[in-house]
Amino acid sequence: MRQATRRARRATAALAAAVAWAGLGVGATGCSGGAFDGLLGRPRPPAEAIRVTPGDGDEGVRPGERLEVRVPDGRLESVRVVKSQDAQETEVAGRIAPDGMSWRPVDDGPLALAAEYTVDAVALDGHGRRSARHTTFTTYVPEERFIAYATPENRATVGTGMIVSLEFNREITRRAAVERAIRVTAEPAVEVRPHWFGKDRVDFRPEKYWKPGTRVTVALDLRDVEAAPGVYGLQRKTFSFTVGRSQVSRVDAAAHTMEVRRDGELISTVPITAGAPKTTTYNGKMVVTEMLEVTRMDGRTVGFGGEYDIPDVPHAMRLTTSGTFLHGNYWAPDAPGNRNVSHGCVGLRDVKGGSSKTPAGWFFDRSLIGDVVEVVNSDDRTVAPDNGLGGWNMSWEDWKDGTGKAREHRTK
Numbered sequence: 001m002r003q004a005t006r007r008a009r010r011a012t013a014a015l016a017a018a019v020a021w022a023g024l025g026v027g028a029t030g031c032s033g034g035a036f037d038g039l040l041g042r043p044r045p046p047a048e049a050i051r052v053t054p055g056d057g058d059e060g061v062r063p064g065e066r067l068e069v070r071v072p073d074g075r076l077e078s079v080r081v082v083k084s085q086d087a088q089e090t091e092v093a094g095r096i097a098p099d100g101m102s103w104r105p106v107d108d109g110p111l112a113l114a115a116e117y118t119v120d121a122v123a124l125d126g127h128g129r130r131s132a133r134h135t136t137f138t139t140y141v142p143e144e145r146f147i148a149y150a151t152p153e154n155r156a157t158v159g160t161g162m163i164v165s166l167e168f169n170r171e172i173t174r175r176a177a178v179e180r181a182i183r184v185t186a187e188p189a190v191e192v193r194p195h196w197f198g199k200d201r202v203d204f205r206p207e208k209y210w211k212p213g214t215r216v217t218v219a220l221d222l223r224d225v226e227a228a229p230g231v232y233g234l235q236r237k238t239f240s241f242t243v244g245r246s247q248v249s250r251v252d253a254a255a256h257t258m259e260v261r262r263d264g265e266l267i268s269t270v271p272i273t274a275g276a277p278k279t280t281t282y283n284g285k286m287v288v289t290e291m292l293e294v295t296r297m298d299g300r301t302v303g304f305g306g307e308y309d310i311p312d313v314p315h316a317m318r319l320t321t322s323g324t325f326l327h328g329n330y331w332a333p334d335a336p337g338n339r340n341v342s343h344g345c346v347g348l349r350d351v352k353g354g355s356s357k358t359p360a361g362w363f364f365d366r367s368l369i370g371d372v373v374e375v376v377n378s379d380d381r382t383v384a385p386d387n388g389l390g391g392w393n394m395s396w397e398d399w400k401d402g403t404g405k406a407r408e409h410r411t412k
Helices: 002-025 175-180 359-365 396-401
Strands: 051-053 068-070 075-085 088-091 094-096 102-105 116-124 130-138 144-146 148-151 164-168 182-187 193-196 201-205 215-221 226-228 231-233 236-243 247-252 257-262 265-273 284-287 290-298 309-318 325-329 346-349 372-376
Touching: 075 094, 075 102, 148 215, 164 215, 175 182, 175 201, 175 226, 182 201, 193 396, 265 359, 309 359, 325 359, 346 359
Parallel strands: 144 231, 247 372, 325 346
Antiparallel strands: 051 068, 068 102, 075 088, 075 116, 094 102, 116 130, 148 164, 164 201, 182 215, 193 201, 215 236, 226 231, 247 257, 257 265, 265 346, 284 372, 290 309, 309 325
């Protein structure tokens, strides 16, 4: 009797196990196990059911590796990929292939650097059994980064001669990649082209001065761009500026005058003093890049030794990187309009402390960063196109060539 009871219990247990396995065979899943292949099949690990590359737990994944989700049979039901970078989460847009067996990002470009990717995928195999996969991987964190310092400032109102200038803190050897990541557009539309000066600067300008009222937008998508071997960008930003009225001033160094034209019309002729015979002023088109109510000018900072050190130069407007200014002059009041006495700057009559009623104060109050000052009839060469925003001195054909062959120039 006891033996029969034991046989009955064993039969009942076997039947229950068979029912349980059969249930799994038609689609049951568990947290710790995979789907089963048939009544007595072995479990298939999730890694075989849904394959994700890069692999789960991978670290230091390089940007060139491809992100992909695949199944060996059946089809993917859903794939969700989230990128976490700089404490911000962004869902990666992707598309399941028509056959349902693979998923890839819509933008199949490089992976973001210094980021964590999380992948959640659900798939049905050839027998209609559902499985899920959750993986994470992190990407390469570069040791060297580059950034761009931009001119002009965001939301500025500038003169018609403004040139967009980007200076980088690292040498750029892959110019094409950096250029593709920079977009300069204008409303109304006009063609804008880049020109490189050396390995760490690129400027953008149209063929002619901007039209008044133009709105210019600069989009920098430099994040993760490889500008040199192992050197990647950090920035992703957009800024814009507006072009104000047109003001172009023409300095005649021989006649000691400056003609100021607003929207093409002459509004004033101002007496000036330019560079003395041994320290002449550059010829050519220069752009105002800085405006200072008062500043110190020390000849030792621009290679002249101790010839001058004036602590309170009024109404100073920078024209070149090398130190050419248009500024007020109170220490030689009889020079403007009569003779050239400066060390290369353009001087306008002013008083100590500055005054809006002097020629220098009048001009300063009516000027904008981005205004053009052109010097003619000086016994000097034309200013180099990379000395300040001197790019207007290049022909449009040379500018579009983009070679960045800046001419040598002496510090002044």
